[in-house]
Structure formats: C-alpha cells, structure tokens
Amino acid sequence: GDWVAVSGDGQQVLIRRVFPRKSVLTRKTAGRTYEKQVLAANVDVAFIVQALDRDYNLNRLERYMTVVYSGNITPAVVLNKADILEEQEVKCRFDEVRKRFPDTMLFFASALYRKGIDKIRNFLQPGLTFCLVGSSGVGKSTLINAIAGENLAETGDLSTSTTKGVHITTRRQLHMLSNGTILIDMPGLREIGIADAAEGLRKTFPRIFELAGKCRFDDCTHTREPDCAVKNAVNEGTLDARQYENYINLWQEYKQYTQQVTEKARKISRK
CATH class of the missing domain: 1.10.40.50 (Probable gtpase engc; domain 3)
Incomplete structure (x- = not known):
C-alpha cells in the first residue's frame, strides 16, 4: 500500500521516494515476541470479514476493530455467508452487531450467491484504498471476485471435514478495480495480537x-x-x-x- 515516486523508461524503473504513510494496519507478531508486523499501509477503509458460521464472534470483531482504529483506518463489518442461516437468525446477528457497534457500517453478504454485493460495491469510492481482513476461510477472496465482477483472487472449495472455507491466499495482493478503487486481499489471520492500541481501544x-x-x-x-x-x-x-x-x-x-x-x-x- 505504499505510494512511491518513480522514474524510468518503462523497462527499468527506479524508486525515487517513498511517501509518508497516512495509515498503517499493524498487529503484534504471532507467538511470544513483542514486535509489530505491518500488514498494509495507506488504507482508508478496512472491511472486517466474518462468516456467519462458527467464525462469528463479537469479541473477535472488537479485537479487529481495535487494531483497525489504532492504524487510523475506518472499519466496516461484512458478515459473509448469510445464505447458511435462516432469515430470522440473520436478523438476530444483525441486531447483535448493530447494538455492539452502532456507528460502524455493516454489510450482510453471500459472496457465493452474489447477495449484498451491490451495496458493498456502491460503498467503494475511486481513489480510496480498501482492504479485507479476517480469519482463514471466511470468503475474503470470493468477496473480492464478486465485487470486481471477475476472478482476481484465487479461491478454494469448502473443507470436506469441517464444511468451512480453507486457507487459500498466502500473500497480500493489491487489485485495482475498473472504477479506480484499490482493494487489498490479505491471508487469513490466525492471530491478531494487540500492539499500540490505546487509541483503538478508546474508539472501540x-x-x-x-x-x-x-x-x-x-x-x-x-x-x-x-x-x-x-x-x-x-x-x-x-x-x-x-x-x-x-x-x-x-x-x-x-x-x-x-x-x-x-x-x-x-x-x-x-x-
């Protein structure tokens, strides 16, 4: 997500300057070490993606919100795989999240069946950078493909043993959409440790x-x-x-x- 000034003839490019970051998404490194890991930079909005199956967890949402706010990034919540629940259960989850995060933009979606995608697509703005964060298998890559209307990210089938999505994205990928929006897809995060989170805690x-x-x-x-x-x-x-x-x-x-x-x-x- 870094912005740089370059010069060159198209075949050979030289980075002349790395511009200051306006936002940085970081986490404490996994394990017992106390270092920060940069996940993405210059992100305007982070879509925190949870699947409406066993991945759904309000406490984990608050953890992600804290990390996102700490990086000077606006959070938005996407509850994916809404097709696996009955309508009343979906409404119940909506009420739970809305009560806990009354001021946060909230989307329900089924990336597989393209439900709710238009609302997310209409929320995107040219010139802004959005990223998708969440656990493995929640459908982030499928969401990106649905939003873009083309296969930009590799996706995988459900696990036959757990019926959950499997870990597919292994590196961060930046996609430029046709309307000028930048989307960053990131690998699923098994751990999202808290680092410099004082401001994030206040906002969450x-x-x-x-x-x-x-x-x-x-x-x-x-x-x-x-x-x-x-x-x-x-x-x-x-x-x-x-x-x-x-x-x-x-x-x-x-x-x-x-x-x-x-x-x-x-x-x-x-x-």
Missing part, C-alpha cells in the same frame, strides 16, 4: 471510556477499585458484561505489549 469501547471519567480514581483499572463507574454499570446491567470482560482482556494485552517494548528499549540503551 467509547462507552467504557465515558464511564471511566466518573470513577473515583483517575488511574482506575476497572477491576478491583471501589467506586468504579464501569463496574457499577456492569452490575446494574447498563453495560454488557461480555463487552466489559473483552475490554479488560484487550487492555491487559496492550499494557503487556507496552511494558515488554519499554523493557526491551531499556536493555538496548544500557548496552
């Missing part, structure tokens, strides 16, 4: 940060302190307990990342 959990201003202590962790407005809201039923628990988990993961990075920097400075 605005209700919790609003309540935090009413806590007795400015440095309240919303876990053990007395007179915690966040915990009171959970106990009173005005804040979803599952959302609170997920926030605590993500916040602790973020704090652990920052502590490890800080400690590593100290060790390097002592050498």
